[in-house]
Amino acid sequence: MTITYEYEDALYVNLTNRCNCNCEFCLRHGKAQGSIYTEDSLWLEHEPSRQEAMDSFLSRDVCSYREIVFCGYGEPTYRLDDILWLVDQLKARFGDKLPPVRINTNGHANLILGRDVCPELKGRIDTVSISLNAVTAREYVALCHPVQGEAAYQAMLDFARECKQYVPHVILTIVDKDKSPEEIQTCKDIAQKLGVTLRIRSFIDS
Numbered sequence: 001m002t003i004t005y006e007y008e009d010a011l012y013v014n015l016t017n018r019c020n021c022n023c024e025f026c027l028r029h030g031k032a033q034g035s036i037y038t039e040d041s042l043w044l045e046h047e048p049s050r051q052e053a054m055d056s057f058l059s060r061d062v063c064s065y066r067e068i069v070f071c072g073y074g075e076p077t078y079r080l081d082d083i084l085w086l087v088d089q090l091k092a093r094f095g096d097k098l099p100p101v102r103i104n105t106n107g108h109a110n111l112i113l114g115r116d117v118c119p120e121l122k123g124r125i126d127t128v129s130i131s132l133n134a135v136t137a138r139e140y141v142a143l144c145h146p147v148q149g150e151a152a153y154q155a156m157l158d159f160a161r162e163c164k165q166y167v168p169h170v171i172l173t174i175v176d177k178d179k180s181p182e183e184i185q186t187c188k189d190i191a192q193k194l195g196v197t198l199r200i201r202s203f204i205d206s
């Protein structure tokens, strides 16, 4: 099974396959050959322990990467405590040489973990990249199917706003597919209102 993998000069970390959403575009639905995102190995036999994850890091030249990205083939913040433990260990070992650390998330950590985790990110996480995906709660539910329903949309926006206090770079992302120019403009307005960056990603047809 694949715990860490290289993608575009960054080191990606896959600690969980759990997710509270079931997005229409989720790469986990992919069937195409030849993409890391459709490799069976990203389906974990078991969630790696902290030590298994650390061993996977240390089997690599950690400081040679452009960035470390906790991503998952699932929602990584289910393992947030373990992510922060790993970052602390890596920072203790590599200090300033450690590449910047990013979490790619659906922004539901506070809902999932039942506490406000944003302060815990300070000094540990350099970038939080949050999937915005839709311009209304109703569209969000239709696209992402969060188990928490429409409340998940506002929770995601609140998470982005609060992360700004603790994390240097907070990014909202949308996939360009099926987005009208008007919707993209609305996404830009949402990001501006929250004081965060909007990144428009290309759809990966997996």
Ligand code: SF4
Binding pocket: 019, 020, 021, 022, 023, 025, 026, 027, 028, 073, 074, 075, 106, 144
């Ligand atoms: S939040 Fe991410 S992992 Fe979860 S279903 Fe959506 S795209 Fe897939």
